[in-house]
Amino acid sequence: MPGVVYGNKQPTELVAMDPRPLIAELHKSGFNTRVFTLNVEGGNSETVMVHDVQFNPVTDDPQAVDFLRVSADKEVVVSVPTSFVNEEKSPGIKRGGVLNVVRHEVEVKGKATGLPETIECDLTGLDVNDSLHISAVKLPAGVTPTITDRDFTIATIAAPSGLKAAEAEAAAEGEGEGEE
Structure with a gap:
């Protein structure tokens, strides 16, 4: 498989590689945030991150890959996938609420070696109609979201349709009682 580093x-290098290791890594969590050591012919190695993978539009097989050289002191900007924990500790989900993921990925800035594979979002204590904002998420030291001008929403707990209907009925009954 052709690639570029x-x-x-430093000067751009063209590389050719066996696609099997890349395909194996593609299916693991945090593929875009992981740092790899790429052994280049001639004995030297490069510390890289995957910047882009081009896929065949028919077979979905990877066709080419772009690697970005990274160093320990340089910051990079990447999109990190979100994951959700402690659903069983969310009163809203226990009552039948539905987790509505607003952001499946969050763009963050940080040193390549300190990036998380996923951004873990804790749902403990969230009730129906509650929102989880970026300010409630603990990011590793040195990692910050690229959007800093607002406290954006990552997920919400939406009311199930049955609960909405019951609340609407209760509200209608309450209005009817007040008229008598």
Whole structure:
């Protein structure tokens, strides 16, 4: 499989690689946030992150890959997938609420070696109609979201349709009683 290695103020290098290790890594969590050591012919190795993978539009097999050189002191911007924990400790989900994921990924900035594979979002204590914002998520030291001008929503707990109907009926009954 053809590829290219660029960045870190070094010349661009063209590479060819066996696609099997790449395919195996593609199916693991945190693929885009992981740092790899790429052994290049001639004995030297590069510390890289995957920047882009091009896929065949018919077979979905990877066709080419772009690697970005990284160093320990440089910050990178990547999209990190979100994952949700403690659903059983969410009163809203226990009552039949539905987790509505607003952001499946959050773009963050940080040193390549300190990036998390996923952003773990804790649902403990969230009730129906509650929202989980980025300010409630604990990010690793040195990792910050790229959106800093607002406290954006990552997920909400939506009311199930049965609960909405019951609340509407209760509200209608309450209005009817007040008229008598």
